[in-house]
Amino acid sequence: MSYVGLYRVGVIVSYRRELRDPEGETIRRDLLQRAGYDRVREVRAGKYLDLLVEAESVEEAVRYVKEMCSKLRIYNPVVHSLEVLALG
Amino acid sequence: MVRVAVVKFPGTNCDEDVVRAFRELELDVEAKVVWYKDFRSAKWDAVVIPGGFSYGDWLRAGAIAARTKVLDEVREGVSRGLPVLGICNGFQVLVEAELLPGALLPNESGMFTCRWVRTVVERPRGPWLSLVPDRSRLDMPVAHAEGRYYVDEVTYSEISLKCPHLRYERGWNPNGSTYDIAGVGSENGSVLGLMPHPERAVGVLTPRGFNPGGELILRSIALSLRKGW
Numbered sequence: 562m563s564y565v566g567l568y569r570v571g572v573i574v575s576y577r578r579e580l581r582d583p584e585g586e587t588i589r590r591d592l593l594q595r596a597g598y599d600r601v602r603e604v605r606a607g608k609y610l611d612l613l614v615e616a617e618s619v620e621e622a623v624r625y626v627k628e629m630c631s632k633l634r635i636y637n638p639v640v641h642s643l644e645v646l647a648l649g
Numbered sequence: 650m651v652r653v654a655v656v657k658f659p660g661t662n663c664d665e666d667v668v669r670a671f672r673e674l675e676l677d678v679e680a681k682v683v684w685y686k687d688f689r690s691a692k693w694d695a696v697v698i699p700g701g702f703s704y705g706d707w708l709r710a711g712a713i714a715a716r717t718k719v720l721d722e723v724r725e726g727v728s729r730g731l732p733v734l735g736i737c738n739g740f741q742v743l744v745e746a747e748l749l750p751g752a753l754l755p756n757e758s759g760m761f762t763c764r765w766v767r768t769v770v771e772r773p774r775g776p777w778l779s780l781v782p783d784r785s786r787l788d789m790p791v792a793h794a795e796g797r798y799y800v801d802e803v804t805y806s807e808i809s810l811k812c813p814h815l816r817y818e819r820g821w822n823p824n825g826s827t828y829d830i831a832g833v834g835s836e837n838g839s840v841l842g843l844m845p846h847p848e849r850a851v852g853v854l855t856p857r858g859f860n861p862g863g864e865l866i867l868r869s870i871a872l873s874l875r876k877g878w
Contacts, residue, residue, distance in 0.1 A: 587759050
């Protein structure tokens with residue numbers, strides 16, 4: 562099977578809002594606030610994957626990546642939220 | 650002699666400690682380190698997934714090891730009642746493989762935490778806790794960055810009513826775990842995962858003021874494998 566093109570897809574894994582995120586809290590408290598950037602009210606850290614995917618269309622690439630993410634548990638639905646972005 | 654496989658992934662580093670602990674207690678158990686690619690569940694009477702940093706904790710602690718074929722073998726063994734113990738990173742692997750409920754998040758302190766803690770065992774059941782009386786105190790060291798156990802309320806009430814589990818004694822929670830949970834077992838107790846290290850809580854390694862909490866767990870599995878549970 563051959564695919565029409567290559568598409569870039571971004572995957573963002575972050576902790577669900579109701580869970581504390583010590584990394585984000587530390588970045589805000591010990592870096593941003595110390596340097597005076599006190600208008601930043603919240604920082605949430607996460608993991609970002611940048612994928613290059615063979616697919617027929619950008620929509621198909623996104624579907625493929627979404628399926629992969631849940632099958633391989635790239636994110637853990639117990640604690641994470643997942644965002645899959647079409648980057649072109 | 651009963652045989653216990655200690656499965657080693659790339660990045661596992663507590664495998665030899667587990668083997669040494671069995672040897673030091675003279676338990677009549679043949680514990681052997683098995684490289685993950687060579688592991689076949691049918692050859693063993695029990696499995697330990699030891700601590701360390703499988704796959705460098707990349708993606709998430711335990712996430713990559715949980716998707717290897719070893720875990721298919723382990724899952725097949727579990728369906729036959731094969732006893733499985735996950736220690737620290739091994740617990741993270743079992744949770745990521747969905748053999749145990751919940752998830753293990755980065756410690757609330759944001760730091761790697763390495764110290765002795767007191768735990769209390771509740772609803773002990775199954776091969777790993779057969780010698781452990783209900784509500785007894787087991788002291789062991791923890792050493793982890795991602796040990797904050799998380800479950801939703803519904804799953805938690807199921808665990809607390811039905812499953813063997815360990816809690817950090819009040820004031821000893823090192824990571825912000827919900828409900829102070831240090832370890833969780835399957836309903837029949839044949840699968841058990843915990844963040845503290847039983848293999849480091851044996852004999853002379855135990856500091857003053859603590860009990861060697863790992864000994865009862867290792868003695869339990871040795872006896873269970875010979876006499877049933």
